Amino acid sequence: MDLNAVRIDKVETKYGYLIFEQPIELTPKFDGHEVLLEIPELHLCCSGATRDQAIDELAADFIWLWKEYALADDDQLSKDAMELKRRLRSMVREARIY
Numbered sequence: 001m002d003l004n005a006v007r008i009d010k011v012e013t014k015y016g017y018l019i020f021e022q023p024i025e026l027t028p029k030f031d032g033h034e035v036l037l038e039i040p041e042l043h044l045c046c047s048g049a050t051r052d053q054a055i056d057e058l059a060a061d062f063i064w065l066w067k068e069y070a071l072a073d074d075d076q077l078s079k080d081a082m083e084l085k086r087r088l089r090s091m092v093r094e095a096r097i098y
């Protein structure tokens with residue numbers, strides 16, 4: 001089981017990519033069944049049968065967060081959602097979403 005640290009400088013999916021201002025350093029954990037990756041400041045927790053699957057899930061979920069919050073109109077967001085939007089936008093240097 002590969003539980004080496006993960007350094008993510010961009011996320012890519014079939015929907016596009018996001019490049020981070022600063023790479024994100026994550027430490028995978030094994031809960032007995034799956035590999036877990038967390039970004040606590042985003043309340044994001046992803047899992048997979050392997051480290052690579054967990055990374056793929058994290059990328060897909062991050063892209064989903066970007067589409068739902070970072071690209072949303074401010075008047076459609078609650079106060080907490082606006083804070084998440086600001087946090088996401090401060091983390092990303094370049095976005096290409098299809």
